[in-house]
Amino acid sequence: MDYSMNDTIAALSTAVGDAGIAIIRISGPVAFSVADRLFAPGWKEHRKKPGTHVSEMASHTVAHGLVADPANGRIVDEVLLLKMTSPKTYTCEDVVEIHCHGGRIVAAEVLRVIFAQGVRPAGPGEFTRRAFLNGRIDLAEAEAVMDLIQSNTARGVRAALEQLDGRLSERITVMRERLVRLIGQMEVNLDYPEHDAEEVSHFMATSVLCTVREEMRLLLESYGQGRILREGLTLVIAGRPNAGKSSLMNRLAGHDRSIVAKNPGTTRDVVESFVNLRGLPVRLLDTAGLRETSDAVELMGVARTLDALERAELVVAVFDGTEMPGPEDVKLMERLKKAGMQSIYVMNKADASDPVVEKALRGMLPEMPMTVSALLGTGIDALVDRISEVAAGNRTDSDHALLLTNERHRQLLEMADSALMGTENAIREGMTLDVTAFLLRDAWSLLGGIVGEGATEDLLDSIFARFCLGK
Numbered sequence: 001m002d003y004s005m006n007d008t009i010a011a012l013s014t015a016v017g018d019a020g021i022a023i024i025r026i027s028g029p030v031a032f033s034v035a036d037r038l039f040a041p042g043w044k045e046h047r048k049k050p051g052t053h054v055s056e057m058a059s060h061t062v063a064h065g066l067v068a069d070p071a072n073g074r075i076v077d078e079v080l081l082l083k084m085t086s087p088k089t090y091t092c093e094d095v096v097e098i099h100c101h102g103g104r105i106v107a108a109e110v111l112r113v114i115f116a117q118g119v120r121p122a123g124p125g126e127f128t129r130r131a132f133l134n135g136r137i138d139l140a141e142a143e144a145v146m147d148l149i150q151s152n153t154a155r156g157v158r159a160a161l162e163q164l165d166g167r168l169s170e171r172i173t174v175m176r177e178r179l180v181r182l183i184g185q186m187e188v189n190l191d192y193p194e195h196d197a198e199e200v201s202h203f204m205a206t207s208v209l210c211t212v213r214e215e216m217r218l219l220l221e222s223y224g225q226g227r228i229l230r231e232g233l234t235l236v237i238a239g240r241p242n243a244g245k246s247s248l249m250n251r252l253a254g255h256d257r258s259i260v261a262k263n264p265g266t267t268r269d270v271v272e273s274f275v276n277l278r279g280l281p282v283r284l285l286d287t288a289g290l291r292e293t294s295d296a297v298e299l300m301g302v303a304r305t306l307d308a309l310e311r312a313e314l315v316v317a318v319f320d321g322t323e324m325p326g327p328e329d330v331k332l333m334e335r336l337k338k339a340g341m342q343s344i345y346v347m348n349k350a351d352a353s354d355p356v357v358e359k360a361l362r363g364m365l366p367e368m369p370m371t372v373s374a375l376l377g378t379g380i381d382a383l384v385d386r387i388s389e390v391a392a393g394n395r396t397d398s399d400h401a402l403l404l405t406n407e408r409h410r411q412l413l414e415m416a417d418s419a420l421m422g423t424e425n426a427i428r429e430g431m432t433l434d435v436t437a438f439l440l441r442d443a444w445s446l447l448g449g450i451v452g453e454g455a456t457e458d459l460l461d462s463i464f465a466r467f468c469l470g471k
């Protein structure tokens with residue numbers, strides 16, 4: 001697609017479908033003159049003719065009126081029109097927003113009339129792309145806009161808002177400034193080689209590198225947390241047949257997602273449910289009970305459970321409080337321990353549990369299990385607390401800390417970090433200043449990639465293609 005910046009673009013910026021209003025955004029050099037041609041202020045009876053009304057409106061004001069098709073004068077809708085003059089707009093260009101009635105038909109008709117005036121349909125994310133190309137936001141901020149739209153939870157929104165607010169960009173800018181100062185000093189020394197200049201530069205370089213790499217490490221470490229906020233934590237509920245896994249799944253999901261039955265071996269497939277636990281997006285996977293079996297279908301189910309356990313980020317291991325623990329329970333526990341898997345041990349059926357069984361479980365498990373009754377719903381709140389605690393990596397400051405959420409940013413940071421490691425090695429090995437300065441410049445430009453410096457059309461295409469239309 002050709003994303004020329006010279007033409008004027010328009011799109012529906014609200015979701016398609018039944019709604020009270022729909023908002024159409026027009027952006028570009030002829031936004032106002034196009035709006036002049038199809039908008040007339042006031043009601044039908046005493047409306048002025050379309051003409052120069054929009055051009056004459058003050059910026060950031062609203063007018064009420066009618067949209068008519070200039071081709072035949074037919075009235076399309078009664079609307080509110082918002083005028084915003086460049087550069088204080090979303091795209092930095094002249095922008096008109098038309099708030100028309102909701103529903104597919106009306107908005108589509110208003111858009112048709114706009115397109116008939118030589119306005120081009122905007123591509124996905126093209127308004128945001130223009131905001132970036134016009135220098136209003138950087139690429140990390142543009143990507144935050146998308147994260148914000150796609151966030152499923154309040155905490156995800158907060159992480160995206162911080163990034164949109166430029167906090168990541170600021171952090172990156174500070175690191176780049178440190179590097180660029182160092183590069184500058186090295187270059188001066190290269191041009192005027194004096195006594196000792198080399199060693200002095202190398203000593204300084206080592207301390208700057210240490211600082212910058214530490215800042216990178218903090219950001220990179222926050223990625224796991226940030227990714228969970230973006231994509232959700234994969235939580236697998238596992239345990240032997242009939243322990244109450246599906247009942248627990250339904251409690252956590254808040255509705256009857258999985259089939260519950262008194263015969264062991266009920267669940268065969270992995271059943272998935274996406275839930276919001278205390279602002280944390282969680283992908284719950286209920287699995288087939290683990291046991292030795294000769295039933296072919298159940299065997300396939302068990303294989304899927306083992307597969308899910310491989311992909312789990314957190315496991316809730318469910319034990320039955322009414323039945324003595326058996327070899328299946330021991331095997332599950334050992335499997336989790338061996339894999340070093342983050343696990344929460346739960347004793348279910350607390351409402352009917354047997355003290356002898358409880359004691360046996362306590363003896364077997366590496367820590368006290370949480371007691372719940374999936375049947376009655378007791379202990380579920382405490383379990384949810386524990387899940388969000390473990391998922392948050394026991395970080396109490398996770399609400400405020402800057403989180404790295406984006407895979408592209410992570411890759412660039414990793415690459416910049418290895419360039420800096422290479423620089424450290426080069427210094428240690430006594431390489432010349434020009435070699436070290438070269439490696440530093442590499443790290444500097446990799447970091448620039450995060451905020452969009454030197455971004456190619458292809459990269460922009462791939463980033464903005466994931467945006468929705470109208471944003």
Ligand SMILES: Nc1nc2c(ncn2[C@@H]2O[C@H](COP(=O)(O)OP(=O)(O)OP(=O)(O)O)[C@@H](O)[C@H]2O)c(=O)[nH]1
Pocket residue numbers: 239240241242243244245246247248259260261262263264265266267268287288289290348349350351352372373374375376
């Ligand atoms: N008393 C009591 N019964 C429970 C509790 N939770 C589940 N059950 C019962 O235990 C039986 C098995 O429950 P499920 O949730 O289907 O167990 P599961 O672990 O998913 O079983 P499979 O899918 O066969 O592996 C059902 O009859 C449930 O009603 C509980 O907290 N207390």
Ligand SMILES: [Mg+2]
Pocket residue numbers: 245246247258259260266267287288289
């Ligand atoms: Mg089940």
